[in-house]
Amino acid sequence: MPVRVVLIDDHEMVIEGLKAMLTPFADRVQVVGEVVGADNALTVIDQLDPDIVLCDVRMHRVSGLDLCREIRDRRPDQKVILLSVYDDEQYLFQAMRVGAAGYLLKGISSDELVRQLDRVQAGASAIDAGLAARAAETAARLQSDQFWPGARHGLTQRESEILSLVVTGLSNRGIAAKLVIGEETVKTHLSSVYRKLGVRDRTSAAAMALREGIFR
Structure with missing residues (x-):
């Protein structure tokens, strides 16, 4: 069965772009819902019960990090992947703290996005490879107070x-x-x-x- 996904972003153009990226992979991914902004996000997620929520990190009225925390508090088993333009390991750490299943950059290719959705559906985490490498180095330096x-x-x-x-x-x-x-x-x-x-x-x-x- 295709992975059922809900898209959340406060820019309709971004949502349409993601849908266009995923359309060629209809046998693997199905966009079952979309939310512009965060106001109705929880209601839509409850109604549609998606496998994965794909959510922007920065929105005008609500942080995607805060929304992820709310979703996870309400639905502890819900998988949430955060999409961001911020190539910064500190944002990755914040995403992991609020229970996100992944943190991917918006420059991701359609093939890689679908691969990462499959990984999360299978129980793994989805993290940009370059960012993950820097995060490991950052974590090591934090442990030794070198930061x-x-x-x-x-x-x-x-x-x-x-x-x-x-x-x-x-x-x-x-x-x-x-x-x-x-x-x-x-x-x-x-x-x-x-x-x-x-x-x-x-x-x-x-x-x-x-x-x-x-x-x-």
């Missing part, structure tokens, strides 16, 4: 760097100028920092960084 401040809290190197500048009192504009990046990029990284630290704003993030001794 950047904040890594143990799941922060990427760039997120840690931005948080350190928040602690010094720099505004988003000041951080952007210092790191030669856009202000919107700073805001995106800070949103990720807040989520990973479990805080709501820059003041709380700075306070937690000092309280936890992230920067010594």
Whole structure:
């Protein structure tokens, strides 16, 4: 029987692209449902009972990581694969923590995507090969405390760097100028920092960084 899949992304164009990628493999994969955004995702999944949910990591209103956690809390046996443009092992670690069965990059080929869906259906994990290799190296360095401040809290190197500048009192504009990046990029990284630290704003993030001794 084909693997039954539900697609979740907040861009309809991405969903249509995934459907087009999977159409030639109808004997192995069947797209039984699609959800634009996360609002009705849980309802659709409950109704369709798919084998695998293929979900974007970053959506406008809800993080795919948070949605994956909700799905797994509600349906512990549900397999969820997260799709991302972020080639960053820290996002992979976050995905594994919320119970994802896989973390794949959006540049994946259709053949490889179908192969990974088959792997997950058979009980294995689906992880981009290059990312998995770097994640193993990162895990080894974390165990020996050879890493950047904040890594143990799941922060990427760039997120840690931005948080350190928040602690010094720099505004988003000041951080952007210092790191030669856009202000919107700073805001995106800070949103990720807040989520990973479990805080709501820059003041709380700075306070937690000092309280936890992230920067010594």
